Amino acid sequence: MLEEKKKRLTPVSELGEFGLIKHLTEKFELKNISSRLGIGDDAAVIDPNNKKIVVSTDVLAEGVHFNLGYVPLKHLGYKAVVVNLSDIAAMNAVPTQILVSIAASNRFPVEAFEEIYQGVSLACRHYNVDLIGGDTTSSNSGLVLSITAIGLGEETEIIKRDGVKPNDLLVVTGDLGGAYMGLQILEREHTVFLANPNMQPEMEGYDYILERQLKPEARTDIKKILEELKVKPTAMIDISDGLASETLHLSDQSKVGFRLYEEKIPLDTLTITTAGEFNLNPSTAALNGGEDYELLFTIGPEDYDKIKNHPDFTVIGHAVEQEQGNHLVLRGSGQLVPLTAQGWDAFLKK
Amino acid sequence: MLEEKKKRLTPVSELGEFGLIKHLTEKFELKNISSRLGIGDDAAVIDPNNKKIVVSTDVLAEGVHFNLGYVPLKHLGYKAVVVNLSDIAAMNAVPTQILVSIAASNRFPVEAFEEIYQGVSLACRHYNVDLIGGDTTSSNSGLVLSITAIGLGEETEIIKRDGVKPNDLLVVTGDLGGAYMGLQILEREHTVFLANPNMQPEMEGYDYILERQLKPEARTDIKKILEELKVKPTAMIDISDGLASETLHLSDQSKVGFRLYEEKIPLDTLTITTAGEFNLNPSTAALNGGEDYELLFTIGPEDYDKIKNHPDFTVIGHAVEQEQGNHLVLRGSGQLVPLTAQGWDAFLKK
Numbered sequence: 001m002l003e004e005k006k007k008r009l010t011p012v013s014e015l016g017e018f019g020l021i022k023h024l025t026e027k028f029e030l031k032n033i034s035s036r037l038g039i040g041d042d043a044a045v046i047d048p049n050n051k052k053i054v055v056s057t058d059v060l061a062e063g064v065h066f067n068l069g070y071v072p073l074k075h076l077g078y079k080a081v082v083v084n085l086s087d088i089a090a091m092n093a094v095p096t097q098i099l100v101s102i103a104a105s106n107r108f109p110v111e112a113f114e115e116i117y118q119g120v121s122l123a124c125r126h127y128n129v130d131l132i133g134g135d136t137t138s139s140n141s142g143l144v145l146s147i148t149a150i151g152l153g154e155e156t157e158i159i160k161r162d163g164v165k166p167n168d169l170l171v172v173t174g175d176l177g178g179a180y181m182g183l184q185i186l187e188r189e190h191t192v193f194l195a196n197p198n199m200q201p202e203m204e205g206y207d208y209i210l211e212r213q214l215k216p217e218a219r220t221d222i223k224k225i226l227e228e229l230k231v232k233p234t235a236m237i238d239i240s241d242g243l244a245s246e247t248l249h250l251s252d253q254s255k256v257g258f259r260l261y262e263e264k265i266p267l268d269t270l271t272i273t274t275a276g277e278f279n280l281n282p283s284t285a286a287l288n289g290g291e292d293y294e295l296l297f298t299i300g301p302e303d304y305d306k307i308k309n310h311p312d313f314t315v316i317g318h319a320v321e322q323e324q325g326n327h328l329v330l331r332g333s334g335q336l337v338p339l340t341a342q343g344w345d346a347f348l349k350k
Numbered sequence: 351m352l353e354e355k356k357k358r359l360t361p362v363s364e365l366g367e368f369g370l371i372k373h374l375t376e377k378f379e380l381k382n383i384s385s386r387l388g389i390g391d392d393a394a395v396i397d398p399n400n401k402k403i404v405v406s407t408d409v410l411a412e413g414v415h416f417n418l419g420y421v422p423l424k425h426l427g428y429k430a431v432v433v434n435l436s437d438i439a440a441m442n443a444v445p446t447q448i449l450v451s452i453a454a455s456n457r458f459p460v461e462a463f464e465e466i467y468q469g470v471s472l473a474c475r476h477y478n479v480d481l482i483g484g485d486t487t488s489s490n491s492g493l494v495l496s497i498t499a500i501g502l503g504e505e506t507e508i509i510k511r512d513g514v515k516p517n518d519l520l521v522v523t524g525d526l527g528g529a530y531m532g533l534q535i536l537e538r539e540h541t542v543f544l545a546n547p548n549m550q551p552e553m554e555g556y557d558y559i560l561e562r563q564l565k566p567e568a569r570t571d572i573k574k575i576l577e578e579l580k581v582k583p584t585a586m587i588d589i590s591d592g593l594a595s596e597t598l599h600l601s602d603q604s605k606v607g608f609r610l611y612e613e614k615i616p617l618d619t620l621t622i623t624t625a626g627e628f629n630l631n632p633s634t635a636a637l638n639g640g641e642d643y644e645l646l647f648t649i650g651p652e653d654y655d656k657i658k659n660h661p662d663f664t665v666i667g668h669a670v671e672q673e674q675g676n677h678l679v680l681r682g683s684g685q686l687v688p689l690t691a692q693g694w695d696a697f698l699k700k
Contacts, residue, residue: 036402040603041510042440042588043406043501048398052386055482056393057449057498061489090392099407103453103494132405135496139411142489144453146496148407151393161391238392253390 009109012138020110021136024117028124028131032096034152035130044132046097051152056087062143070190073112075214076145077119083240084149085127086218086293090238091160093153095220097132098124101146103139116145127220157223159297163234164254168298170317171233171307173219175266176243177282180289181274182206182213208270216293222312229306233297242290245341247317248326250298257324260317260339263331283331288342359459362488370460371486374467378474378481382446384502385480394482396447401502406437412493420540423462425564426495427469433590434499435477436568436643440588441510443503445570447482448474451496453489466495477570507573509647513584514604518648520667521583521657523569525616526593527632530639531624532556532563558620566643572662579656583647592640595691597667598676600648607674610667610689613681637678638692 012020025039037045046053060066060080068076081098088095100120102113113136124131129149189201203210219238226233235254237246243265247258265286275282286292298319299307307313317329326339362370375389387395396403410416410430418426431448438445450470452463463486474481479499539551553560569588576583585604587596593615597608615636625632636642648669649657657663667679676689 037510041512042437042586043404043443043499045441045508046403046405047505048403050400053396053398053403053500054393055396055447055449055498055500057451057483057485057496059451059453059485059487059496061453061487063490064488087392091395093393097405099405099498101407101409101496103409103411103496133407135407135409137409137411138414139494140413140492142491144489144494144496146407146409146451146453146485146494148405148449148498149393150403150405155397158395160387236392 009111012106012108012110012113015110017136020113021134023110024113024136025131028121030130030132031128032130034096035132038130038132039134044097046150048152052155052158054088054091054093054151054153054158055148056084057146057148058084058087060145067190068143070186071214073115074119077116078123078215080145080147081120081123082216082218082293084147085129085220086238086240088149088151089218089220089222090236090295091151091153092157092223092233092236093151094223095127095129095149095151097130097150099133099148100131101135103137103144105139105141105143108143127218159233159236161235161237161250161253164250164256164298164319165234165300166256166319166321167301168234168319169301169304169315170247170258170260170296170298170319171313171315172239172243172266172294172296173222173312174292174294175268175271176239176292176294177271177275177285177289178209178212178268179216179291180285181271182209182211184278185210185274186213206270206274208268209274213291216291218293219295222295225310225312229310231299231303231306233299236295236297239292239294239296240290242288242341243296244287244339246296247339248341250296251326255322256319257322258317258319258326258339259329260327261329264314264316266314359461362456362458362460362463365460367486370463371484373460374463374486375481378471380480380482381478382480384446385482388480388482389484394447396500398502402505402508404438404441404443404501404503404508405498406434407496407498408434408437410495417540418493420536421564423465424469427466428473428565430495430497431470431473432566432568432643434497435479435570436588436590438499438501439568439570439572440586440645441501441503442507442573442583442586443501444573445477445479445499445501447480447500449483449498450481451485453487453494455489455491455493458493477568509583509586511585511587511600511603514600514606514648514669515584515650516606516669516671517651518584518669519651519654519665520597520608520610520646520648520669521663521665522589522593522616522644522646523572523662524642524644525618525621526589526642526644527621527625527635527639528559528562528618529566529641530635531621532559532561534628535560535624536563556620556624558618559624563641566641568643569645572645575660575662579660581649581653581656583649586645586647589642589644589646590640592638592691593646594637594689595640596646597689598691600646601676605672606669607672608667608669608676608689609679610677611679614664614666616664
């Protein structure tokens with residue numbers, strides 16, 4: 001960052017709005033056959049080829065969703081795309097196109113936009129999605145990214161949130177809580193840096209959870225795995241706001257309750273040890289931390305054998321009748337505490 | 351405004367992010383059969399029914415695209431939708447769905463969001479489009495609206511910007527320059543208001559141009575009219591940045607030049623008289639003002655007879671070989687001046 005400040009930076013006004021968009025997007029190529037027309041006309045054109053279209057949009061605002069004090073712009077661009085692709089994956093569809101809009105104050109030079117778009121480009125290549133549109137504008141202050149993601153899926157493949165039946169098993173991909181603990185490390189070191197800019201941040205050994213926070217991935221791989229296992233979830237959602245909140249969404253939209261077993265929640269060793277450093281129960285990071293972008297889904301009990309040995313999946317609970325409510329079964333004691341999106345921290349042992 | 355300040359306003363924190371979205375969108379119903387799933391899941395689902403999908407996105411930022419000193423929030427919501435539907439109309443497609451994202455600082459209470467969504471709702475009803483998604487977040491400051499519009503069209507119906515051939519006629523819908531003159535009135539009266547808040551703004555008699563600025567409409571009606579006349583334009587674009595800029599876009603993407611006749615530019619009487627008040631050539635407002643959201647298109651010369659008497663259309667010029675460049679033919683003198691997106695004002699008589 002210090003070295004960059006020495007370079008001569010280009011104000012956006014030198015290129016103008018059209019020039020900036022052209023400059024940022026001219027290297028993007030269309031790779032999906034469904035992308036019939038990309039950037040440069042009044043609108044893009046998609047050929048869905050008899051499939052259904054799945055579409056989602058998310059806004060990331062500076063100071064709310066990210067802090068540029070410790071989030072590199074390239075990572076921000078990558079993450080902004082991933083967050084949206086995760087929503088498409090949560091519908092069990094294949095992401096195919098994105099539109100990226102950025103509002104930024106004039107404190108951001110052309111080089112800042114370039115870094116964001118480098119991250120966008122990296123995500124496009126990694127996930128095989130095409131950038132087909134967007135808008136770039138100045139704003140009064142701050143940086144706001146708005147991304148729309150589009151995916152394709154057969155009608156019979158699409159999975160919503162409302163299909164859970166009592167006795168269905170609750171399954172999660174990967175491990176949880178890492179992104180939240182990574183954020184704690186970033187915030188701690190940023191505070192140290194602000195107090196003494198000559199201090200070197202202590203990031204060593206935290207790679208996995210820092211990557212979970214700064215460069216999360218969308219589980220677009222899960223669709224194929226489930227197909228191979230011949231499992232069709234009854235409902236699915238992605239974990240952006242924490243396991244508790246997402247479980248309650250499934251509960252609300254499927255009219256069921258859940259029993260969620262604390263001891264079953266998959267946690268990485270680094271998440272556990274880092275939570276220890278912060279005197280925090282790692283389950284808290286998983287349940288309420290968010291930003292893990294894993295998938296949470298339910299399957300009929302008859303499918304248990306198909307997934308029980310798969311390393312990507314962990315069964316963490318099951319659905320009950322709606323009247324029974326949503327509860328967390330505590331590790332050790334087996335005590336049932338009401339599952340709420342927040343405020344249950346007091347029940348969890350530190 | 352003064353009366354509103356007396357009311358007790360609701361901070362967004364009282365509802366929370368999920369509560370706010372639910373509150374704002376629960377009254378929206380899905381009306382298009384292509385809208386299979388709306389707000390409330392990870393993503394919306396659209397059934398294109400063998401048609402192609404057309405998609406566009408635009409960002410409107412406070413202080414850049416609008417001034418809340420004189421733009422009512424309800425109008426802002428309406429206009430933000432219209433601006434995007436205009437892009438869909440410019441592809442000769444039928445707009446069917448929108449996604450609306452808002453980033454706003456906490457100086458905006460729930461009631462401000464409600465007003466914006468009232469405008470969005472009005473536009474949805476007027477244009478028969480469904481609100482199927484969006485995101486609402488706080489931001490560090492200012493208000494940023496990001497809208498994605500989706501439309502459907504047969505592949506053979508979609509009209510791009512690159513199909514103009516030399517000798518094609520350049521045609522515009524409606525009249526131009528009104529939105530720009532409306533903005534001049536709003537800015538003049540706002541300046542007066544800031545100098546003396548007790549002064550009543552003088553808006554009377556300016557209704558048409560104020561409406562052009564504050565409540566523009568997208569020409570979604572043109573598709574059907576052209577079908578009835580059996581005319582298929584060779585290229586089409588909407589006029590958001592002024593006639594000159596859009597003509598140059600067609601020139602650039604079709605590899606042709608244009609002769610544009612100043613005397614043919616359609617102007618409303620009120621636009622002309624108001625331009626006179628500001629000592630401005632009304633052609634300047636049309637060529638460089640923008641925000642008229644009329645459609646600019648080209649047709650083969652053989653189609654001239656089909657549209658020449660239609661009240662919605664005015665032939666304002668024709669395409670020439672690219673080497674001949676883009677020129678404005680001045681009223682009266684017939685002098686040719688190079689057509690540029692801006693900076694040619696000096697050539698135009700006041």
